[in-house]
Amino acid sequence: MNENVGGLGDAADTARNKSTDHLDDLIREAQKEEEGDTKTKRFNVEIPEEVHRHIKAQAGREGRSMKALFLDAMEMYLTNRGA
Numbered sequence: 048m049n050e051n052v053g054g055l056g057d058a059a060d061t062a063r064n065k066s067t068d069h070l071d072d073l074i075r076e077a078q079k080e081e082e083g084d085t086k087t088k089r090f091n092v093e094i095p096e097e098v099h100r101h102i103k104a105q106a107g108r109e110g111r112s113m114k115a116l117f118l119d120a121m122e123m124y125l126t127n128r129g130a
Contacts, residue, residue: 094102106116 102113102116106113109116
């Protein structure tokens with residue numbers, strides 16, 4: 048799809064692909080949540096930007112969501128604490 052959209056060319060294609068990839072990730076996460084019978088609660092926490100970048104990068108390297116990475120980390124922490 049190398050149409051020169053409004054003179055943007057490859058930049059438009061890149062933006063379009065990023066938007067699609069992001070939406071695909073959101074859809075996959077929603078489907079995973081729907082498949083499980085586990086009830087969920089929202090947990091919001093503020094973290095330093097640098098920590099966020101590291102988590103996001105690690106999730107990307109593993110091809111997983113930040114949510115999945117966080118949940119695994121919390122499960123390991125709680126298991127180690129005997130919870």
